Amino acid sequence: MKRTMSSSNIVQWPMASDTTFDDQQFAQWRALLEERTGMEVTAARRSFLETSIRQRMKEAGFTGFQRYFEHVSNDSIISSEWYLLVDRLTVQETRFFRDAHAMELVAEHLRAIWQRSNDPVQVWSAGCATGEEAYSLAMIMAELARRYPDQRHFSVTGSDISAPAVLKARLGTYTARKLEPVRAAWQQRYFTAEGNSMVVKPELSQRVCFTRLNVTETEQAPLQNMDVIYCQNLLIYFRRWRRRDIVTQFVDKLRPGGLLVLGPGELIDFKHDQLVAIPNKHCLAFLKKRSDSME
Structure with missing residues (x-):
């Protein structure tokens, strides 16, 4: 059963x-962060949380935790400051072709689609950070x-909870060092x-769109019949029950026969009837059953 929280759960x-x-x-x-983003901040990450809030408070001109908390927790004025804080608190470690094994699995799946049909192909990079993963796909x-x-027709949709990260992804501008994992021929192409800087060419960037999306709100996202949903190194920030909720929502967004790719260990012993x-020992991946194979 899906669990929800309300603002009344946040105790000041x-x-x-x-x-x-x-x-x-x-x-x-x-409590505020889990209410609004779904992410669990464990005791092990307390120091990271404090340091990140202190830095953002200083930048925003606040000297006290409580005044800053009251500012960003005001439901009536959820503003750019909240999104800047979330950007500071989300780990955006990413790079082109970060997981070679998972990318090869995706390539094999897409190759099979290309060979058997001429249908449009849609791929979703969930938790895309600054865009490297989406452009890799x-x-x-x-x-x-x-x-x-x-x-x-083929397209990639990249989504992330961080508005500044989505903006960087849309710009498609990277240092030459960032492109080191990319084959030389592909860099030129x-x-x-x-x-x-190195900038993504229009012939590729026109195939990719980016949007700000909290992955816990996948159910409301206007994405349907995805051939691939690629979501690695994101679910680890959520409680186990919420991870299952998110993946269940992913299943609803997949086309029958579609591929779901997660990170190793992100969802242990998960089973779904579809x-x-x-x-695959390198990544956690599933195929959605086709309608003629469902009982």
């Missing part, structure tokens, strides 16, 4: 010191289009040099 504790991040401060901040599809020139696990 009386503070002994507005400049001290004590147990009560930690409790109310973690787009390059795989563009290469297939070169090999099988059938004029098919899909990027152009502008000063000290999913078939793919044996």
